Amino acid sequence: MDRTKVLAMLTVLGLALVPVAAWAFDEPFWIDLFARVAIFAIAALSLDLILGFAGLVSFGHAIYMGLGAYTVGILSYHGITAGLVHFPAAIVVSALAALMIGAISLRTSGVFFIMITLAFGQMGYFLAISINAYGGDDGLSINRQSDFGSLLRLDDLHVFYYLVIVILAALLWLGFRLVNSRFGLLLQAIRFNERRMNALGFPTFRYKLAAFVISGAVCGLAGALLANLTLFVSPSLMHWFRSGELLVMVIAGGMATLVGPVLGAIIYLMLEHVLAGLTVHWPAVLGAILLLIVLFGKQGLAGILLARKKVKEAKPHG
Amino acid sequence: MSAGTVLLVEQSLNGLQFGIMLFLMAAGLTLVFGVMNVVNLAHGSLYMVGAYLCASVFAASGSFLLGVSTGIAGATLVGILFEVTVFRRIYDGDHLDHVLATFGLTLICNEVVRMIWGPTALFAAVPQGLAGQVQLMPGLSYPAYRLAIIVVGLMVAGLLYVLVNRTRLGMVIRASASNRTMAAALGVNDVVLYTIVFGLGAALAGLSGLMAAPVFAVTPGMGDNVLILSFVVVVIGGIGSVRGAFLAALLIGFVDTFGRAFLRPLLASLFAGNVADNAAPAMASLLIYALMAVVLFFRPQGLFPPRTR
Amino acid sequence: MGKRRGFLLAATALAALVQTAQAADKLTIGFMTTLSGPGAVIGVELRDGMLIAMDHLNKKVGGLPTSVIVEDDQQKPDVARQLVNKFQKSDRIDVAAGFSFSNLMLAVYGPLTQAGTVTISSNPGPSQIAGKECSPYFFSTSWQGDSWAEAMGAYLQKKGVQNIYLIAPNYAAGKDVLTGFKRFYKGSVAGEVYTPLSQLDFSAELAQIRATNPSAVFAFFPGGLGIQFVKQYSQAGLKDKFTLYTSYTIDNTTLPAIGEDAVGLINTTFWNAGADNPVTKKFVADFQAKFGRPPAEYAAQAYDTIMLLDSAVKAVNGKIEDKPAFLAAIRKADFKSVRGAFRFNSNGFPIQDYFQGRVVKGEDGKPTIRIEDIALKDHGDAYASECGLK
Incomplete structure (x- = not known):
């Protein structure tokens, strides 16, 4: 087993031990905090699939999280509480949105791709504000968690927490399989030289679109989980700042490593929490760290923890 | 003069005024984009710096002109500081580097402003001489301050046109925007050029911010939303094209204002109930981004790309 | 983004000394308000009104050493929601108070009242809370929004x-x-x-x-x-x-x-800073002296929030764990309000x-x-x- 996978297992194990620590130190808030961390880890993981492996800088990824969350919120609003409806619906809705957005955006590249994904993200944000029936600017409260019957009671925070961790672990495992599959290798090859892959007869557009849709669907799942944690959805989920934060998590943790984004989400949200306790001006510290990462440490935390060789391989050309 | 005509003229002026403010923001952004190929999210911070400096100096000294000069000078200095300390190190990086580094800069700037001026909003005053209205036509008196924004903006746009198209510096800028490597090979000193272009962009952003200060509230992070709109302008206009930025800014200004003003009656005639009341303003914002996506899809180079290319 | 703008108002060392068995030894109030952006005009006023009340009570509400945890909701509903979670699970507050905007109030109303947290709105009074969704745990020292x-x-x-x-x-x-x-x-x-x-x-x-x-x-x-x-x-x-x-x-x-x-x-x-009422006179004078400006309605409402709590904590002799008694004492509204006489309607809003x-x-x-x-x-x-x- 390679070191990336060991690091991934250790990370998941660490997250799984949080409720124990919360109990030992009598700090029940930690479970809420880390449930949030793990959910954002899933979202960052989904972004890494297209950012790290396909080189697609999506600056509007928060829209899928928002769509997933709003799907749960809107279904609950209309009295549909079944989790077996909520989660598939959230995934399908965000996948369809990703299909549509991807089909249009992927015809552009470079900075135009960044801008067009940003435009779609903002459209989602303003759409959520404009639909008054579902709260508009005020957001939408959800009465209770998705209903999976008595087997899986999501209103029990411990049950919910471990569900999130299991999903995260499963997605990591699937992610590792995916990026090392023929599909994953083709994606990475496209990132290095798309023209050559095209010339070799690979339908590169379709490969990128497939990755984009998978990424959107997973991010939608994260959104559905977030809606269940906070029981509240609001347009700010889709604000461009959120999309920026997701990018930061991926980069800070280490691109194209899958486990990196998970670490990135942990670092980002923990820094936010810890710094916020120390100073009201914590975003400045965060900003400084971000600058330092770009100027001096592009490989991210995972890159530092793992062999440097691996990271060099993953570095894109131009 | 019929009431309908007056309304149309007034809303056009509103659209023009908003468009002009966007243009001043976008002009700097598109120059930096075109010449250095850098995505600068921190451009909104320069807008904020201009607004804060002008509003507080004006409030303290009572002199609007002093406020304006401080605002522009301050934004220019901060811009040059950015260029020298951060941007020089990331010109060679990819766009992702730019997004992250300037996102970080934005966070820092917002907090520094919060440290100095506090988190609550400042409400900038309009200078005494511009507080009234100007009678433009029978039945239409337009706020003098907004008229001043239009006039100043048009003048700056004219100066910028002359600068870019009629001076040696402009020629160098155009050459660099067209082909950076070739321009450098032909002896263009890009270190100095980049600093000048960046400073110029910063000055324009500061001017835009300080003029916007009395129209909006002066708050930490005030530049962030204008920034995103300016990106829309830059992309629609064609990256690197000042002329494109001007036309696209006016387009966005008009779409936004007319969307807010006339989308509601339009929707009201289509849908029952208060759908229109609630949805119209947000729909207008949505329209702008939809426009950007359409332009990017059909003409990724923008509607008015730089002619030199 | 859980921005924290917290500061403790009471000497926690003192609280540690006065550990008695039956009655609560301290009172923790989570005070949520808007301290950044254009909405801070209202939020700062709410906070400052609360501070005057804490001064008048020597930082002891109903005789209990009191810490007020002030947090900035940034006028964002999702931030407000997170803050309430922190209030309840990390700070373990006894009372939630403050609140600046109605949409934020609505976002946090469910989690607060469903968990049985005593909630006093110093400002917003959305119609939903006044009507069908009213709760015995909710009170307002301001007004209903209409x-x-x-x-x-x-x-x-x-x-x-x-x-x-x-x-x-x-x-x-x-x-x-x-x-x-x-x-x-x-x-x-x-x-x-x-x-x-x-x-x-x-x-x-x-x-x-x-x-x-x-x-x-x-x-x-x-x-x-x-x-x-x-x-x-x-x-x-x-x-x-x-x-x-x-x-x-x-x-x-x-x-x-x-x-x-x-x-x-x-x-x-509903209130006039120039009214000939001893409570208002003292409040306005002290507010002016401390902050150098005359108070607005928001400050008066927040002042009343703390004074209402003071009367209720006193009435139950500090035994705020006895929720029914504590709620009943609040409902009596036996305190000196800036508006003179004060009484609650059935839904916890003033008449x-x-x-x-x-x-x-x-x-x-x-x-x-x-x-x-x-x-x-x-x-x-x-x-x-x-x-x-x-």
Whole structure:
């Protein structure tokens, strides 16, 4: 087993031990905090699939999280509480949105791709504000968690927490399989030289679109989980700042490593929490760290923890 | 003069005024984009710096002109500081580097402003001489301050046109925007050029911010939303094209204002109930981004790309 | 983004010393308010009113050493939601108080009342909370959101004004205010417009008003929105053409920033800083001394929140764990309010008088609000009948 996978297992194990620590130190808030961390880890993981492996800088990824969350919120609003409806619906809705957005955006590249994904993200944000029936600017409260019957009671925070961790672990495992599959290798090859892959007869557009849709669907799942944690959805989920934060998590943790984004989400949200306790001006510290990462440490935390060789391989050309 | 005509003229002026403010923001952004190929999210911070400096100096000294000069000078200095300390190190990086580094800069700037001026909003005053209205036509008196924004903006746009198209510096800028490597090979000193272009962009952003200060509230992070709109302008206009930025800014200004003003009656005639009341303003914002996506899809180079290319 | 702007007001060392078995040894209040952005105009005033009350009580509410944890909700519903979670699980508060905007109040109302956290709103009073979704754990020391506008509606109805143009931001309170206005105003409406809550440039809307040519305008724009709206209304030359009537817009927080442009405006309120009432006099004097400015309604409401709590904690001898007794003591409202007598309606909102006033030039040349008349006397809200509580 390679070191990336060991690091991934250790990370998941660490997250799984949080409720124990919360109990030992009598700090029940930690479970809420880390449930949030793990959910954002899933979202960052989904972004890494297209950012790290396909080189697609999506600056509007928060829209899928928002769509997933709003799907749960809107279904609950209309009295549909079944989790077996909520989660598939959230995934399908965000996948369809990703299909549509991807089909249009992927015809552009470079900075135009960044801008067009940003435009779609903002459209989602303003759409959520404009639909008054579902709260508009005020957001939408959800009465209770998705209903999976008595087997899986999501209103029990411990049950919910471990569900999130299991999903995260499963997605990591699937992610590792995916990026090392023929599909994953083709994606990475496209990132290095798309023209050559095209010339070799690979339908590169379709490969990128497939990755984009998978990424959107997973991010939608994260959104559905977030809606269940906070029981509240609001347009700010889709604000461009959120999309920026997701990018930061991926980069800070280490691109194209899958486990990196998970670490990135942990670092980002923990820094936010810890710094916020120390100073009201914590975003400045965060900003400084971000600058330092770009100027001096592009490989991210995972890159530092793992062999440097691996990271060099993953570095894109131009 | 019929009431309908007056309304149309007034809303056009509103659209023009908003468009002009966007243009001043976008002009700097598109120059930096075109010449250095850098995505600068921190451009909104320069807008904020201009607004804060002008509003507080004006409030303290009572002199609007002093406020304006401080605002522009301050934004220019901060811009040059950015260029020298951060941007020089990331010109060679990819766009992702730019997004992250300037996102970080934005966070820092917002907090520094919060440290100095506090988190609550400042409400900038309009200078005494511009507080009234100007009678433009029978039945239409337009706020003098907004008229001043239009006039100043048009003048700056004219100066910028002359600068870019009629001076040696402009020629160098155009050459660099067209082909950076070739321009450098032909002896263009890009270190100095980049600093000048960046400073110029910063000055324009500061001017835009300080003029916007009395129209909006002066708050930490005030530049962030204008920034995103300016990106829309830059992309629609064609990256690197000042002329494109001007036309696209006016387009966005008009779409936004007319969307807010006339989308509601339009929707009201289509849908029952208060759908229109609630949805119209947000729909207008949505329209702008939809426009950007359409332009990017059909003409990724923008509607008015730089002619030199 | 859980921005923390917390500071403890009580000596925790003292709290550790006075550990008695039966009664609670300390009181922890989670005070949520808006301290950043244009909405901070209201949020800061709420906080400062609370601080004066804490000064008056020597930082002991009902005799218990009290810590007030002040947090900034940034005027974002999702942030507010996270803060409540932190209040309940990390800070383990006894009482949640403060609150600046109605949409934030609605976002946190469920988690607070469902968990049985005693909640006192120092400002917003959304109709939902006053009516069907009312809770025995919720109280307001301010008003139900329709009320000031109902008073204005009643005033204009009496005055016989016709063809009025209505404008308010598009959020929970905006809708309540216009609903309340129309409950008492029966004349014709020239137009009804909602603007996005984050919008500060009203040029497009002002042009529409000019084109509609109404006989008057009724506007609701709280805090920073009001400052911008009234200034722009005047700058566009509309002030002299169409009289501007406002609720929750002109007060001592916004008046200094608006200045001359506010003179001549008509507003409604429930409280008058110049009232001849010993509690108000002491409150206003101490507020002026500490912060160098006269307080607005928001500060008075937050002051009352703490004073109400003080009376209830005293009544149960500090045994706030006895929830039914504590709630009953709050409901009695046996405290000295800035508005003189104070009593609760069945839904936990006050029943009180509402006044109509006008902005005039004061003796020092600065604009000030002069109360002119009572608009609604002993007024309770329209939603109390929908609330199942007694």
